[in-house]
Amino acid sequence: MSELSTTTIPSTSRSSSSVWCACLLALALLAITPGHAEAADDELRKVAVADPYLEMHTGPARGYPIFHVVDRGESIEIVMQRTDWYQVRAANGVEGWVDQAQMELTLKPDGSEVEFARATLEDFTNARWEAGILAGDFGGANIVSLYGGYSLNPHVSVEVWGSQILGNFSNGWMGSVNVVHETWPDWRFSPFFTLGAGIIHTSPKSTIVQGEDRTDEVGHVGVGLRVYATRRFLLRVEYKSYVVFTSRDENEEVEEWKAGFAFFF
Amino acid sequence: MESRFRVLFLITLVIMLSGCAATKNLFGIGDEEAPPPSSEPLGQVIDPQVERREIKEPAIDREDFEVSAFAGIMNIEDFGSDAVYGLRLAYHVTEGFFVEASVGQSEASLTSFEVLSGGARLFDDRTLTYYNLNLGYNILPGEVFVGEGRAYNTNFYLIAGLGSTNFAEDDRFTVNFGAGFRFLLTDSVALHADFRDHLFDIDILGREKTTHNLEGTIGVSVFF
Numbered sequence: 001m002s003e004l005s006t007t008t009i010p011s012t013s014r015s016s017s018s019v020w021c022a023c024l025l026a027l028a029l030l031a032i033t034p035g036h037a038e039a040a041d042d043e044l045r046k047v048a049v050a051d052p053y054l055e056m057h058t059g060p061a062r063g064y065p066i067f068h069v070v071d072r073g074e075s076i077e078i079v080m081q082r083t084d085w086y087q088v089r090a091a092n093g094v095e096g097w098v099d100q101a102q103m104e105l106t107l108k109p110d111g112s113e114v115e116f117a118r119a120t121l122e123d124f125t126n127a128r129w130e131a132g133i134l135a136g137d138f139g140g141a142n143i144v145s146l147y148g149g150y151s152l153n154p155h156v157s158v159e160v161w162g163s164q165i166l167g168n169f170s171n172g173w174m175g176s177v178n179v180v181h182e183t184w185p186d187w188r189f190s191p192f193f194t195l196g197a198g199i200i201h202t203s204p205k206s207t208i209v210q211g212e213d214r215t216d217e218v219g220h221v222g223v224g225l226r227v228y229a230t231r232r233f234l235l236r237v238e239y240k241s242y243v244v245f246t247s248r249d250e251n252e253e254v255e256e257w258k259a260g261f262a263f264f265f
Numbered sequence: 266m267e268s269r270f271r272v273l274f275l276i277t278l279v280i281m282l283s284g285c286a287a288t289k290n291l292f293g294i295g296d297e298e299a300p301p302p303s304s305e306p307l308g309q310v311i312d313p314q315v316e317r318r319e320i321k322e323p324a325i326d327r328e329d330f331e332v333s334a335f336a337g338i339m340n341i342e343d344f345g346s347d348a349v350y351g352l353r354l355a356y357h358v359t360e361g362f363f364v365e366a367s368v369g370q371s372e373a374s375l376t377s378f379e380v381l382s383g384g385a386r387l388f389d390d391r392t393l394t395y396y397n398l399n400l401g402y403n404i405l406p407g408e409v410f411v412g413e414g415r416a417y418n419t420n421f422y423l424i425a426g427l428g429s430t431n432f433a434e435d436d437r438f439t440v441n442f443g444a445g446f447r448f449l450l451t452d453s454v455a456l457h458a459d460f461r462d463h464l465f466d467i468d469i470l471g472r473e474k475t476t477h478n479l480e481g482t483i484g485v486s487v488f489f
Contacts, residue, residue, distance in 0.1 A: 166438035
């Protein structure tokens with residue numbers, strides 16, 4: 001692909017029409033929503049190619065073939081971004097997908113280098129918002145949890161959890177609020193301690209005759225590990241020990257193990 | 266008289282000299298005056314007093330989310346096959362990985378036991394609803410060629426996850442896995458064909474067992 005000419009392979013052209021795809025086009029027209037309308041041309045960000053050439057892929061992934069190259073010095077417009085790929089439009093109207101590594105070698109209209117934000121380990125430490133999905137074992141029952149968190153500072157964050165508990169004998173849900181403390185938030189493997197309280201609701205399965213619905217307060221302590229995976233993605237494992245403050249004579253203790261993934265913003 | 270001529274001559278001479286002095290630099294004639302020696306070190310010869318133009322760059326449109334509606338057929342083990350429909354929301358994390366939340370609903374037909382025994386139904390609420398949280402991977406990106414001059418991007422992906430199924434008056438922990446095919450009509454609109462197996466435990470027919478509930482759907486999705 002080191003040839004200087006801007007070559008287009010006809011088989012991957014999106015411009016010519018065919019009677020064979022009339023039905024598909026009709027479906028496409030039905031499916032396109034008004035929100036999908038492209039922004040006006042003058043609102044698109046423009047950059048100039050600074051590398052000897054810029055490779056355009058037919059789709060936003062490494063597997064898609066390169067079908068067009070743009071020469072050094074030519075101007076391109078950025079239409080949109082999906083994950084780490086940018087859909088760009090060349091001066092001759094050809095549109096294709098360029099990966100972030102190549103886009104970082106372009107220049108702004110004023111001649112300075114283009115910077116594209118990419119999440120790093122530093123963002124993992126300093127990001128304000130986090131949301132994730134975890135699943136595991138809650139005292140013998142299955143548990144599926146969603147959580148959202150807000151960092152007050154790199155060490156301390158507040159989280160809100162919602163869980164569904166699915167057991168052999170009873171089902172239920174649990175909502176809780178907890179405070180998380182990370183001792184070494186700048187580590188890729190960052191351990192944390194957590195403390196919280198909430199409400200648990202349990203109802204026995206319909207096939208079990210006796211038993212009634214209960215709503216109790218819970219308190220918990222826990223330890224866990226956040227692991228920075230890639231980009232905005234992190235893995236999380238944790239152990240929590242719950243005390244259910246029942247209306248009966250004895251409180252109930254439940255151990256919970258969970259693993260899952262989360263994103264930070 | 267002579268002194269008058271002398272004065273006139275001197276006045277004319279002065280005017281001519283001053284005129285030459287004024288036009289000398291205009292025509293580039295004569296010696297250029299040497300610039301006064303600069304006390305500042307050389308380097309920035311010209312000091313532009315122009316403010317750098319601030320260019321406000323338009324934000325790049327990100328399209329990492331994908332919402333889709335689907336419909337198809339779901340086979341509930343022992344309870345026959347019926348229509349299923351639902352919604353999915355996916356977030357594309359990388360070019361390979363995406364996470365997806367999905368909700369769906371179907372109806373349970375009568376079991377053979379219920380048909381043969383006549384009236385008695387095992388339970389009344391025949392609606393099955395599920396939600397699940399999944400992780401998918403675009404394992405085979407590719408293209409399909411329609412006719413002579415048109416190519417569409419496609420993706421074959423594997424997907425698996427956890428969730429809950431509300432069926433036969435209980436919530437049941439459900440594991441699901443499957444595969445799908447994404448056919449991109451444009452860069453923002455796609456058709457989907459999905460095949461998934463939902464596994465959950467049920468004891469409604471006496472003995473507790475793990476059931477396989479197969480679901481085949483087609484759908485339309487929009488990236489935003």
